[in-house]
Amino acid sequence: xxxxxxxxxxxxxxxxxxxxxxxxxxxxxxxxxxxxxxxxxxxxxxxxxxxxxxxxxxxxxxxxxxxxxxxxxxxxxxxxxxxxxxxxxxxxxxxxxxxxxxxxxxxxxxxxxxxxxxxxxxxxxxxxxxxxxxxxxxxxxxxxxxxxxxxxxxxxxxxxxxxxxxxxxxxxxxxxxxxxxxxxxxxxxxxxxxxxxxxxxxxxxxxxxxxxxxxxxxxxxxxxxxxxxxxxxxxxxxxxxxxxxxxxxxxxxxxxxxxxxxxxxxxxxxxxxxxxxxxxxxxxxxxxxxxxxxxxxxxxxxxxxxxxxxxxxxxxxxxxxxxxxxxxxxxxx
Numbered sequence: 418x419x420x421x422x423x424x425x426x427x428x429x430x431x432x433x434x435x436x437x438x439x440x441x442x443x444x445x446x447x448x449x450x451x452x453x454x455x456x457x458x459x460x461x462x463x464x465x466x467x468x469x470x471x472x473x474x475x476x477x478x479x480x481x482x483x484x485x486x487x488x489x490x491x492x493x494x495x496x497x498x499x500x501x502x503x504x505x506x507x508x509x510x511x512x513x514x515x516x517x518x519x520x521x522x523x524x525x526x527x528x529x530x531x532x533x534x535x536x537x538x539x540x541x542x543x544x545x546x547x548x549x550x551x552x553x554x555x556x557x558x559x560x561x562x563x564x565x566x567x568x569x570x571x572x573x574x575x576x577x578x579x580x581x582x583x584x585x586x587x588x589x590x591x592x593x594x595x596x597x598x599x600x601x602x603x604x605x606x607x608x609x610x611x612x613x614x615x616x617x618x619x620x621x622x623x624x625x626x627x628x629x630x631x632x633x634x635x636x637x638x639x640x641x642x643x644x645x646x647x648x649x650x651x652x653x654x655x656x657x658x659x660x661x662x663x664x665x666x667x668x669x670x671x672x673x674x675x676x677x678x679x680x681x682x683x684x685x686x687x688x689x690x691x692x693x694x695x696x697x698x699x700x701x702x703x704x705x706x707x708x709x710x711x712x713x714x715x716x717x718x719x720x721x722x723x724x725x726x727x728x729x730x731x732x733x734x735x736x737x738x739x740x741x742x743x744x745x746x747x748x749x750x
Contacts, residue, residue, distance in 0.1 A: 422734035439642065531733065558700065649718045
């Protein structure tokens with residue numbers, strides 16, 4: 418891995434603010450972000466990336482390249498939780514294994530956004546249709562996790578008390594992050610297609626303010642991630658190792674798929690990040706409602722306390738180095 422990529426990533430303002438949040442917890446500072454603000458900034462980031470992705474998707478159109486890439490992303494969202502579940506069953510029960518597997522089969526929008534910012538610093542282009550892949554990868558992993566519970570623990574008395582499939586599907590497809598991301602994507606497509614002046618009006622909001630909001634959000638994420646370290650110590654070495662090695666394996670699968678799809682370097686990095694990241698917002702909300710037997714400290718602390726910081730600090734530059742090694746500069750597709 419090129420040391421310059423790591424240094425460039427570590428010295429970006431967003432990553433430094435993440436470190437600041439971690440440091441605040443370590444030294445015992447009373448720094449905290451008032452409760453409504455992290456949610457507001459999370460919604461803003463999703464709205465912004467969805468709208469910008471929709472605009473770019475309107476310009477590129479739904480050609481075979483887009484459809485094949487999105488189809489591959491959905492396939493990975495099904496395959497990854499199955500692999501994770503098989504590994505996790507060596508140590509955990511069905512409920513915890515399924516919940517953690519669903520988190521790792523889903524995605525982290527903030528990790529994706531950080532990777533996009535990393536590409537902009539390197540002046541490497543990516544396409545807007547990758548946002549469509551982002552939007553469509555979250556729900557399948559939740560459904561696979563629930564199917565694993567239903568199939569593997571069908572005879573359990575407690576399993577019979579779980580929420581019905583209507584509630585499961587509602588949470589999988591209509592949770593706030595998926596709904597806002599898909600809605601913003603569609604609005605971006607409509608505005609770019611029928612009212613181009615609207616794109617210009619949105620530019621100050623979705624463009625210039627974006628990176629500052631990301632820095633603020635990562636400051637809060639640093640605080641929350643550091644607070645989860647105690648849960649990880651109690652979870653044991655196996656889960657900590659899993660939270661580092663599984664993203665690397667999933668990124669490797671993503672790299673192989675990107676190579677077969679002849680994706681450009683920018684799109685390949687984003688595809689790898691989607692495969693390697695883990696959800697710490699949408700999936701925990703769904704699992705708490707539908708799999709109450711699972712221990713939330715396991716699937717939240719592993720994804721947020723280890724995988725998220727690993728990806729944004731070291732994973733992204735590592736994946737970029739692999740992309741530059743194995744993916745041609747110009748797309749072949």
